[in-house]
Amino acid sequence: MAIGIAAYSCYLPAARLTAAAYRKAWRTAPVGWEQKAVADLDEDALTLALSAASQVDPGRVDYLALVSMTLPYRRKVQAGLLAEGLGLDGQQFISEHTTSRRAGTEALIAQWALLTLSGGGTGLTVAAEVPDSPAMEDAGAPLGAGAVALVLAEGGEAARLDGFQSTCSEDPGLLFTPAGETRVRDVSVPDYAISQYLRSVRKAALPLMARLGTNPADYRFLVLNPPDPRQARSAAKAIGFSDEQWQAAWPYPGSADVGAAQPFLGLVQALDAAQPGDRILLVGHGSGSACDAISLTAGHRAGRGVLRAALAGGREIDYITYLKLCQGV
Amino acid sequence: MREFRLSGRGSVVASTWISAAGAPPEFAEQARLSGGYAVGMVAADEGPMITAQLVGFLEPPPPGTRVRAVIRRLYVEEGVVRYGFKFQAEGAEV
Numbered sequence: 001m002a003i004g005i006a007a008y009s010c011y012l013p014a015a016r017l018t019a020a021a022y023r024k025a026w027r028t029a030p031v032g033w034e035q036k037a038v039a040d041l042d043e044d045a046l047t048l049a050l051s052a053a054s055q056v057d058p059g060r061v062d063y064l065a066l067v068s069m070t071l072p073y074r075r076k077v078q079a080g081l082l083a084e085g086l087g088l089d090g091q092q093f094i095s096e097h098t099t100s101r102r103a104g105t106e107a108l109i110a111q112w113a114l115l116t117l118s119g120g121g122t123g124l125t126v127a128a129e130v131p132d133s134p135a136m137e138d139a140g141a142p143l144g145a146g147a148v149a150l151v152l153a154e155g156g157e158a159a160r161l162d163g164f165q166s167t168c169s170e171d172p173g174l175l176f177t178p179a180g181e182t183r184v185r186d187v188s189v190p191d192y193a194i195s196q197y198l199r200s201v202r203k204a205a206l207p208l209m210a211r212l213g214t215n216p217a218d219y220r221f222l223v224l225n226p227p228d229p230r231q232a233r234s235a236a237k238a239i240g241f242s243d244e245q246w247q248a249a250w251p252y253p254g255s256a257d258v259g260a261a262q263p264f265l266g267l268v269q270a271l272d273a274a275q276p277g278d279r280i281l282l283v284g285h286g287s288g289s290a291c292d293a294i295s296l297t298a299g300h301r302a303g304r305g306v307l308r309a310a311l312a313g314g315r316e317i318d319y320i321t322y323l324k325l326c327q328g329v
Numbered sequence: 330m331r332e333f334r335l336s337g338r339g340s341v342v343a344s345t346w347i348s349a350a351g352a353p354p355e356f357a358e359q360a361r362l363s364g365g366y367a368v369g370m371v372a373a374d375e376g377p378m379i380t381a382q383l384v385g386f387l388e389p390p391p392p393g394t395r396v397r398a399v400i401r402r403l404y405v406e407e408g409v410v411r412y413g414f415k416f417q418a419e420g421a422e423v
Contacts, residue, residue, distance in 0.1 A: 014385060014421065041359050042384065042401040042415070050400050072410050081412060085400045087334065313421070324362045 003115045004156010004299065006122075009055035010148045010268050010306055011048055012037035012255065016314035017322045022141070025319035032229035036144030036256035038317065038325050039130040043145070045070045046078060049128035050085040052147035062121035063114050063152075064092045065107040067260050070132045071098060082126060101175075101225055102286025103127070103260040104148075109164050109292060111152050123152035127261035132182050135326035139184050142229070144256035146310075148264035157301035158271055159280065161294065165208035168290040171196045175227055175287035193287075194231055198238045200291035201283055205239045208293045209281075216240040219295075220278040221249040223266035227287055229257070235283070248273060249280070254311045260286075267296075268307045274298035335373050337398035338419065342378065344369030344389035355404035371396055371416050382415040395419040 015038040022030050039048065045068040066079040079094040095110060097103035104127045111123035128147035133140040173187035174196060186193070201224075209215060216222075222245040224232045229252050236246040249270040251262075258265055263284040270280045278298040285291040317325070344367055352360035360366060367383040367390065383390060384401060396416035403411040 040384065040401075041362055042382075042403070044402055044410070047399075047401050047412070054399075081400075085412075327362065 001116060001119065001154055002156060002160050003112050003152060003154060004160035004296070005150050005158040005271070006153040006156060007056045007058070007151040007301065008149065008158055008268055008271060008306060009052050010146065010265060010310045011052035011055065012146045012310045012314065013039045013043055013048070014314050015040060015317045015321070015325060017319070018316055021316070021319050021322070030141055030256075032252050033142065033144070033256040034253045035314075037146055037314065038322055039145040041325060041327070043130060044072050045128040045130050045147075046072060046081050048130060048145060048147035049082055049126040049149070052128065052149040053082065053086055053124060053126045056124075056149050056151050058122050058124050058151040058153075060122055061086070061088050061092055061124045062118070063111050063123040064088070064094045065097060065111050065123065065125040066094070067097045067103045067107045067125065067127035068129055069098060069100070069103065069259050070129050071096075097260070100286025100288055100290065101227065101260050101262065102284045102290050102292060104263045105282065105284030105292035105294060106286075106290070108150065108152075108294065109166065112161055112164075115152055115154070120154055125150045125152065127264050129259035129261050131259075131326070133184055135323055140326070142257045144258050146255055146258040146261055146265060148261050148268055150264060150267075157299045159274075159296040159298050159302060161296055163208060163212050164292060164294045165204050165211070166290065166292045167200055167203040169196075169200065171287065171289040174289065190228075193227065194234060196289055197226060197231055197285060198235060200285055200289050201235045201293075202238055204291040204293035205281060205283055208295060212295055214279065214295065216242075216245070218279050219245060219281045220274065221270035221280040222246040223249040223263055223270055223280060223282040225262040225266065225284055227285070241281075251307060265307065271298060271302040272305055272307050274302040276300045276302070278302075333375070335375050335377070335398075337414075339371045339373040339379070339396060339416070341383070341390050341392055341394040341396060341416075342370045342372050343392060344383060346389050355406070359404075369416070381413075383417070384415045385417045385421050390418070
């Protein structure tokens with residue numbers, strides 16, 4: 001049974017902080033982004049998830065997965081709000097994926113397995129982030145808000161899922177938040193960070209391509225979510241991909257880092273530009289570490305301009321307004 | 330009596346602006362940080378009249394403005410986030 005993505009959507013809040021506004025406040029340029037979306041005072045990861053999911057009509061939903069590192073509660077089932085807000089009947093299996101930037105691909109693989117094991121049905125995976133790191137600190141600067149919804153079903157008119165390979169290891173000290181804290185910490189050893197990241201990407205992507213009998217030239221798009229945007233080129237090179245392949249699925253300049261939703265946003269950019277039959281390699285990495293490589297083939301419902309439409313509908317804000325929206329003043 | 334699900338779409342009938350000084354306590358922080366917010370009476374397409382906040386507007390929208398319901402945070406009380414519907418301009422979410 002061929003499972004795949006039947007439909008997809010994304011939502012970016014209307015307020016946008018530009019790199020120029022950031023530079024005006026700090027006299028330094030941000031790394032890698034030209035604008036990012038900023039959630040309004042009455043938005044959080046759950047409302048963003050609802051805004052993205054309400055743009056797709058999955059019909060009946062059997063499996064509902066919520067993906068976010070920035071949910072409003074540390075301990076509480078929260079996907080119920082998503083189910084009720086979407087008008088579902090409450091008879092869904094729900095799962096919540098919350099502990100790392102790899103949570104999106106983790107949820108996608110889990111839903112894929114559920115649909116395959118159950119012999120059908122419809123899955124809805126929604127990833128959303130509203131940064132909770134202090135806006136004025138270095139950790140908060142590259143973080144943006146956004147959400148992506150993917151509908152999974154048999155057939156996969158937008159993209160077929162062809163195979164995956166996952167890897168895990170124990171890599172302490174990289175982008176972690178101790179229990180009871182909200183700040184993201186890091187031991188700040190760049191050589192260690194990039195060596196662990198590249199090792200994870202290689203261990204996931206290379207065996208997958210070997211098993212599928214594909215090579216980098218067979219793929220039009222490579223979707224990456226490195227913990228530091230400057231590592232994308234190194235990751236692509238490490239598995240034999242060109243700059244053109246990862247840059248064609250690199251929404252970072254328009255979105256900044258949307259956390260666990262980042263791999264899906266890159267996937268949306270790839271699907272928007274894809275022709276039927278184009279292959280996409282989606283690599284989702286989470287520090288700690290785990291990494292998923294997923295191979296997809298675009299279908300006839302790809303190429304819908306979803307990300308471009310979401311990026312187009314914003315209004316610029318100044319840095320003081322940004323701080324207010326982040327409740328930093 | 331039977332349950333009936335509204336489409337969530339409607340038109341603004343009347344609206345006004347709530348400044349920080351006029352906001353009820355649960356919305357005071359929102360008003361302080363945003364400089365105020367719009368509220369309005371919305372005629373749902375199915376008939377009922379609904380009073381709610383209007384989001385995404387920098388001034389009260391004129392009567393006849395088409396809107397659709399969205400779920401947003403209302404306020405936090407004793408650590409519990411209260412969610413509810415507000416209305417935003419139709420087409421604001423692409």
